[in-house]
Amino acid sequence: MxxxxxxxxxxxxxxxxxxxxxxxxxxxxxxxxxxxxxxxxxxxxxxxxxxxxxxxxxxxxxxxxxxxxxxxxxxxxxxPKSATIKPAPKDMTLPMDFYSTTNNETRIFYDNHWILVQKQMMDKCIVLRDDNTAVCTPIRDVHQGDEIVCGEDGVHVIVPRRPRKTTDTFAFMNSGSSSERPTLNIARRVAQDIYNAKKNNGRVIIVGGPAIVHTGGSPSISAMIRHGYINGILAGNALAVHDIESSIYGTSLGMRIKDATPVSKGHRNHMDTVNEVFTYGSIRQMVDAGRLQKGIFYECVKNNIPFVLAGSIRDDGPLPDVITDVVQAQRKYKELLKGATLVLMISTMLHSIAVGNMLPSTVQIIAVDINQSTVTKLVDRGTWHALGIVTDVGAFLPLVLQEIQQQEST
The missing domain is CATH 3.30.70.2690 (LOR/SDH bifunctional enzyme, conserved domain)
Structure with missing residues (x-):
C-alpha cells in the first residue's frame, strides 16, 4: 500500500x-x-x-x-516556501484562506528571509507592511489592498520554553491550577513574582472583578497600587462601582464588608454610588473634590495609574468612566497591555478570557479565582500558559501583600 x-x-x-x-x-x-x-x-x-x-x-x-x-x-x-500573500478585497474583509494566528511568537518567510511578526495575539491575521514588517492585525483594522498572509506556507510558530526559575514556573503545582497546595507558600511565590517585576522595571497589570471587593480584598490591591507594584487596572463597571460603594458606605451590594451583615436599604447603595459619580462627573473629579478618599480607584487617581473600564449589557449606570463601545474598549485594553510582563487575573471569567486572547504567550499570567471552572475555561479558550490558583481572593490577597512587604524589609 x-x-x-x-x-x-x-x-x-x-x-x-x-x-x-x-x-x-x-x-x-x-x-x-x-x-x-x-x-x-x-x-x-x-x-x-x-x-x-x-x-x-x-x-x-x-x-x-x-x-x-x-x-x-x-x-x-x-x-520553507515563501509565505503566500494576497490583498484584502475590501475594508474589514480578508481572503478566504487567511492565516489565523496563535498567541505564540511567529515568523514568516518572505523575500528569502524570516520576519518576526509584531504585536502577537491569537485569532488575528498577519499584514505584511510596505517596509517588510509583519503585524498581527484585528480584522476591523484591515484596509482594502492590505497584504494578508494566507495559508501556512512560510509561517513558523515558535513555542516558548518553560521559564527556568521556580518562582516563575510554580514548580510546586503539577497542573494548570491548584486548590490543594499550601496557600501561604503560593502567596509567597506570587509576591516574589510581583516584587521581581517591579525590581526589573516590568509592568504588572490587574484584570479584576467585583469579588475583589465583596471578599474584602480591595485594601490589599489598594496598598499594592500605593507602593508602586501595579501599573494598570482592567475591569468592568462592577469593580469600580463596588469599590467606590465600599469606600463611601462600607458596603458591597448592601452588605457590610467588615462582618457580612445587611444594611437597612443597603440594596440601593450601589445605585447611590453610580449617581454620586455622575454628580461629580467622573471618578477623578470625585477624588479631586475629596468625596472619594480610599479604595482601588482612589489610589489609581492619586498615583496616576491608568485604568480602563469596559461596559457590558448588564451594567447599572454604567459609570461615566466606562467605555460602552466594545470595539473602543478592546483597543484601550490593548493599549494598556503594551509592555506588560505579568498579568494578574482576579475573579473575573469574561475579562480574563478577553485579556488572555490579547496577550502573547511570553507574558506571564496568574489567574486567581474561587471557581475551578474559571481557570479551566481560560486555558481551554487558548491561554494555555496561564497558571491558576483556586482560592478565596479575600484571604489570598492579604497574604500576597504581607509577603511583598516581607520582601521589602529583607
Missing part, C-alpha cells in the same frame, strides 16, 4: 515546552507515523534542540491534516 511522507523540522526548547510530545501524540492520534531522521538535543538547559522528522500517512489528505495539526506546535517544512 502506497503512503505519503513529508519531512519537517523543529528548533528550540522543544523538549521542556512539551512541544515534541504534543507533535508525536498528534501524529499518532491522526493515524500517522513518524521517524526521527536527526535529533540534536541541547546539552545545557539554556541550549536549544533541533529535530528533523519524517511524517508518514496513508494518503495526501491525512498527511495534510497531520501537518496542519503539528504546524502550530512549531513543526515546519524542511525547505
Amino acid at each position: 502506497s503512503t505519503e511522507t513529508k519531512t519537517v523540522e523543529m528548533r528550540g526548547h522543544i523538549i521542556d515546552s512539551m512541544a515534541l510530545a504534543r507533535v508525536m501524540n498528534k501524529i499518532i492520534g491522526r493515524g500517522g507515523s513518524y521517524e526521527f531522521l536527526q535529533f540534536d538535543v541541547g546539552v545545557k538547559d539554556t541550549d536549544i534542540s533541533y529535530l528533523k522528522l519524517q511524517v508518514t500517512a496513508d494518503n495526501t489528505t491525512l498527511l495534510d491534516e497531520i501537518l496542519d495539526d503539528i504546524h502550530r506546535e512549531g513543526a515546519i517544512d524542511i525547505d
Whole structure:
C-alpha cells in the first residue's frame, strides 16, 4: 500500500515546552507515523534542540491534516516556501484562506528571509507592511489592498520554553491550577513574582472583578497600587462601582464588608454610588473634590495609574468612566497591555478570557479565582500558559501583600 511522507523540522526548547510530545501524540492520534531522521538535543538547559522528522500517512489528505495539526506546535517544512500573500478585497474583509494566528511568537518567510511578526495575539491575521514588517492585525483594522498572509506556507510558530526559575514556573503545582497546595507558600511565590517585576522595571497589570471587593480584598490591591507594584487596572463597571460603594458606605451590594451583615436599604447603595459619580462627573473629579478618599480607584487617581473600564449589557449606570463601545474598549485594553510582563487575573471569567486572547504567550499570567471552572475555561479558550490558583481572593490577597512587604524589609 502506497503512503505519503513529508519531512519537517523543529528548533528550540522543544523538549521542556512539551512541544515534541504534543507533535508525536498528534501524529499518532491522526493515524500517522513518524521517524526521527536527526535529533540534536541541547546539552545545557539554556541550549536549544533541533529535530528533523519524517511524517508518514496513508494518503495526501491525512498527511495534510497531520501537518496542519503539528504546524502550530512549531513543526515546519524542511525547505520553507515563501509565505503566500494576497490583498484584502475590501475594508474589514480578508481572503478566504487567511492565516489565523496563535498567541505564540511567529515568523514568516518572505523575500528569502524570516520576519518576526509584531504585536502577537491569537485569532488575528498577519499584514505584511510596505517596509517588510509583519503585524498581527484585528480584522476591523484591515484596509482594502492590505497584504494578508494566507495559508501556512512560510509561517513558523515558535513555542516558548518553560521559564527556568521556580518562582516563575510554580514548580510546586503539577497542573494548570491548584486548590490543594499550601496557600501561604503560593502567596509567597506570587509576591516574589510581583516584587521581581517591579525590581526589573516590568509592568504588572490587574484584570479584576467585583469579588475583589465583596471578599474584602480591595485594601490589599489598594496598598499594592500605593507602593508602586501595579501599573494598570482592567475591569468592568462592577469593580469600580463596588469599590467606590465600599469606600463611601462600607458596603458591597448592601452588605457590610467588615462582618457580612445587611444594611437597612443597603440594596440601593450601589445605585447611590453610580449617581454620586455622575454628580461629580467622573471618578477623578470625585477624588479631586475629596468625596472619594480610599479604595482601588482612589489610589489609581492619586498615583496616576491608568485604568480602563469596559461596559457590558448588564451594567447599572454604567459609570461615566466606562467605555460602552466594545470595539473602543478592546483597543484601550490593548493599549494598556503594551509592555506588560505579568498579568494578574482576579475573579473575573469574561475579562480574563478577553485579556488572555490579547496577550502573547511570553507574558506571564496568574489567574486567581474561587471557581475551578474559571481557570479551566481560560486555558481551554487558548491561554494555555496561564497558571491558576483556586482560592478565596479575600484571604489570598492579604497574604500576597504581607509577603511583598516581607520582601521589602529583607
